[in-house]
Amino acid sequence: MSASAQNEHFEELSASEWFYRNRDIAGFTNPARAIYATVREILENSLDSSEMIQVPLKFYLRISRVGEKGEDREETLQVHAEDNASGVPREKIASAFGRVLVSTKYRLRQTRGTFGLGGKMALLFAQSTTHQPFTVKSSVGGRHPIIEYSMMIDIERNAPKILKRRRHQNPHGWHGTVVDLTTRGDYNHARSKILEYLAKTSIASPYAEITFVDPDGLLYKFEPATDQMPAVPGVSKPHPVGLDLEMLRRLIAASKTTNLQAFLCKHFQRVGPITAKRLLQSAGIHQRRDPHKLDAAELLQLSNAMNGFEGFKAPDASCLSPIGSKQLEAGIRKQLDPEFVATVSRKAASYSGFPFICEAGIAYGGKIQPARIDRVPLIRLANKIPLLFDEGGDIARAAADQVNWHLYNVEQEAPIVVVTSLVSTRIPWRSAGKEMVADRPEIERELVNALRECARQLGRFLSRRAKVAYERKRLGVFEQYLPKIATFATRLAGKEKVPDVKPILRQIAKYGYEDSEDSDD
């Protein structure tokens, strides 16, 4: 007994190795998903990096087949991607591309990538299926040269392995990044998702120019709709509500403040001296205490008080860049051409100290196809990334399922589409493949509220429409019979001139008689 336990083989994996073995977690679950995820990770990095330097992105992507088009689902593909974004500083290229869990995006800032993982998973996957090196060419512009690396990743050690290094002149101060990799994938089955992804991305990030040449030589071009860049997302301090004990402990350890009131004011957003004092009173800890001298029980007390305290101002949303209610409506009208649209952009809220904003839209009628409302069609966005897979595990699905559509006069089969958008300095992704947002109760509540607000608007529209239809019908009956009754009564009374019934009809009509007359023409 003891022997078999003693013989157990304990092994430690590098982060690269772990993700290579568990690549399904990062969305690389099958050959079609793999090429889709590769495109996505590269484009999202380019979008983030172009927003950072406020230059409208020009993104060029070419996927080509190595060899003939075969019968197999899987084929060897060459991916070439080029952007005009920030570029990567020379001394950072090796670790930015060759080491998993290295990133610039670990700060409290709204970005598409957050994991230090996505782009490298694409490289890891390419390498593990073709064993070809990839090349990176990059410059940060100005007088900096263009640096070209041919590299692989040493998966077992999670370290870059440089095969070749070159330096090119950069007379025009070009900045950007070019990546070339050879991977395996199933383009035929990924095509529709890739095109859907590019189209929706170009709506959510309308400043980007996206050009795509596919393996069959077809060219797709998504023109920018604006040259306005969204503001550079700011870096923010944490909001006190929802912050966990570990983060609180770290903030204290890193802080030079010597009393709790000052500590709270300095390291948290939306906390002034008075709020800090009231909070500390509710925690039963004196405001002059040195934060570094709190024991574990007091820390927990403080953390619980922070989570339970109701006197905080709403989190600072200035670091977030939501789509906005009007822009969302415009986007929906452009894409879906419905009869009715309601959109809502909620105030900022927070979970675990991270601010977030929920937005929602409901489109109804017009060119929308009818669908069953117990699985109401959803368009999901998170930090402006369209999410196309795994809807069943997403918080937006759960939120939409909580809305009782019948309450809002929506029929069992209705021409309806629901749009949800969440922006946050940290989206709580359920998987590293970034297709599902986890069910944090604070976010779910906000999403449900946003959807209900839209649904109420839709409900009013539908109930008014139903009343109008009912009144039209009622008026129709009067219109048909009143003149006859009038004629008959006139004749009965032995009179000549039939009285005008229109004033009576106009009096009965609740929603305008003219309307109804028009429609009779």
Next chain:
Amino acid sequence: MSASAQNEHFEELSASEWFYRNRDIAGFTNPARAIYATVREILENSLDSSEMIQVPLKFYLRISRVGEKGEDREETLQVHAEDNASGVPREKIASAFGRVLVSTKYRLRQTRGTFGLGGKMALLFAQSTTHQPFTVKSSVGGRHPIIEYSMMIDIERNAPKILKRRRHQNPHGWHGTVVDLTTRGDYNHARSKILEYLAKTSIASPYAEITFVDPDGLLYKFEPATDQMPAVPGVSKPHPVGLDLEMLRRLIAASKTTNLQAFLCKHFQRVGPITAKRLLQSAGIHQRRDPHKLDAAELLQLSNAMNGFEGFKAPDASCLSPIGSKQLEAGIRKQLDPEFVATVSRKAASYSGFPFICEAGIAYGGKIQPARIDRVPLIRLANKIPLLFDEGGDIARAAADQVNWHLYNVEQEAPIVVVTSLVSTRIPWRSAGKEMVADRPEIERELVNALRECARQLGRFLSRRAKVAYERKRLGVFEQYLPKIATFATRLAGKEKVPDVKPILRQIAKYGYEDSEDSDD
């Protein structure tokens, strides 16, 4: 421009830190999920470890509140778990409990845990919400003492931090592990899922005795149904189909063989000299070539040939331990009490070199409540773990949705439950929370086939039942009128004795006249 890129802050996270920040990926998404995931990870480790030493598991779990029951959703909970399984060798305790991505389970063997992550995520989560140390007491039995550690995890460095170490006498040779931790969670909202999880686990692992004392002091006991342990899951070599290039390269690097034929025979299951030779012919590489001297193009050639070659035997399933068609049927009958059950256990197949077996069951009628078949109710098992969350993102849901139930005579609303079970040396989990299996096409195909086999049996049952019902009705008409016609005809003919119509009825009845007579009594 270059300035802002230069100023970008590149940061590397430890694996602990990364998972702490992205705890949603491991299933710790909200206070209710967190306590559920904690229970689950601890119990699954105990189950794996008891199977390894072939001792029926006795598992004792107690969750208690720290302080009064409050109004909040979230509360501080003390978790105490005790097993009689293998225990952890003294020198391994610190890293087994204090370092993420360390595991005994990285080999090709069917186990519940695979990530080196789950148990530690529970500890990480506990620490980050309460900042209390946890204690581990363990012995591997025999003459080994009992070692007790009071520890924390240094999250930023992914390293154990030992606060106290004690050594206890072990006069009775006890082996097992006791863990005590203090965490935050929402037990009230997790209760039903925890109980459902324990109940289903006790069905899938019937040798385990599970005792649970909940925070309200209620005791739940799940008695073992057998003292038979499943065989120790074996460690297997990879199957050549689906193996990726990176793995192939590593096998070659580690191998001492000097020709390809020998290499293939030695390191793969189900490959003999003849198969190896035919495979190498199809790859166009000579069998005497030294595997260490293949270039990248030849490696890819070999890898592609391995994936396309049709001459391999099915993977060796001896290392797998499926539930079995009969046991599955018995389990379903016991739990659901249906009128009809069909179960199927497919032959072993493989994806990416990992063998797997799909099993399925369909239960119909009896005590099952009717449900809409477009969202047919599912019970999902993976390596005998019941999966209770995130069904929408699971391959079993996708497979069940592919079955056209109408083809098998199932009505729109039917009393039906579908059970799927997948066992593999490596389940392709979609998230580290182990609630969703990724959509590998090889697995999906097998699952769909298993479900269709069951559905055909159900279809035959239903169509026979419909025919019987129809015949009963038809016979009923004859039964009602034939005697009357006979009496009438007898009278018309002026005869006395009415002839016996039963032989005629018996002739008409396709599915037994006796039956129908009985039901008339």
